[in-house]
Amino acid sequence: DAGVIQSPRHEVTEMGQEVTLRCKPISGHNSLFWYRQTMMRGLELLIYFNNNVPIDDSGMPEDRFSAKMPNASFSTLKIQPSEPRDSAVYFCASSLVGLAGGYNEQFFGPGTRLTVL
Amino acid sequence: QKEVEQNSGPLSVPEGAIASLNCTYSDRGSQSFFWYRQYSGKSPELIMFIYSNGDKEDGRFTAQLNKASQYVSLLIRDSQPSDSATYLCAAKAQWFQGAQKLVFGQGTRLTINP
Numbered sequence: 034d035a036g037v038i039q040s041p042r043h044e045v046t047e048m049g050q051e052v053t054l055r056c057k058p059i060s061g062h063n064s065l066f067w068y069r070q071t072m073m074r075g076l077e078l079l080i081y082f083n084n085n086v087p088i089d090d091s092g093m094p095e096d097r098f099s100a101k102m103p104n105a106s107f108s109t110l111k112i113q114p115s116e117p118r119d120s121a122v123y124f125c126a127s128s129l130v131g132l133a134g135g136y137n138e139q140f141f142g143p144g145t146r147l148t149v150l
Numbered sequence: 151q152k153e154v155e156q157n158s159g160p161l162s163v164p165e166g167a168i169a170s171l172n173c174t175y176s177d178r179g180s181q182s183f184f185w186y187r188q189y190s191g192k193s194p195e196l197i198m199f200i201y202s203n204g205d206k207e208d209g210r211f212t213a214q215l216n217k218a219s220q221y222v223s224l225l226i227r228d229s230q231p232s233d234s235a236t237y238l239c240a241a242k243a244q245w246f247q248g249a250q251k252l253v254f255g256q257g258t259r260l261t262i263n264p
Contacts, residue, residue, distance in 0.1 A: 076257070078251060078254075124194075139196070
């Protein structure tokens with residue numbers, strides 16, 4: 034089975050441009066997570082979805098960031114306008130969570146390395 | 151204070167020795183804890199999780215949890231050069247509407263010296 038798929042793998046853009054990152058979760062998974070990783074701040078959760086519904090977006094840094102999950106197999110993270118401080122690796126992860134709770138492993142995609150000049 | 155704290159290292163251990171990685175957390179409501187390994191330039195991958203006080207062993211890896219002290223550790227026995235990576239500690243922060251939220255520490259960079 035394919036794992037979590039992210040595109041693009043690398044993105045270099047200029048300040049002020051719109052950036053769209055894409056994620057395809059593992060088929061059958063019902064939860065999707067967007068993370069950002071930098072040397073200074075480590076791995077931070079930006080937003081997560083359960084059954085395509087955004088549950089917690091408290092980690093989204095500001096209004097320039099938005100995320101959507103129009104269906105179970107696709108999600109986007111958009112930054113508009115982008116700024117140099119947005120440069121980071123953005124990971125998407127998915128998991129299968131049952132109604133009874135417990136924990137199911139979060140599987141991470143390969144990440145998108147974003148550089149904003 | 152960060153919710154999950156780790157010593158960022160680097161931690162250097164000779165090959166064959168025991169590597170000990172530590173993590174503390176501030177939310178007493180956290181019930182489950184996870185260790186992820188991340189090789190340079192790669193994505194995190196889960197290696198251990200633990201939710202009961204005490205030790206949990208899986209091959210060369212042992213996770214230890216002490217909820218009273220809010221302390222989690224990972225021991226790697228017979229360390230190999232291939233264990234050189236950054237190890238991320240994470241705590242499950244909440245159960246809400248069926249989804250799960252993990253809070254990650256900064257990670258500890260481990261180097262195993264041949």
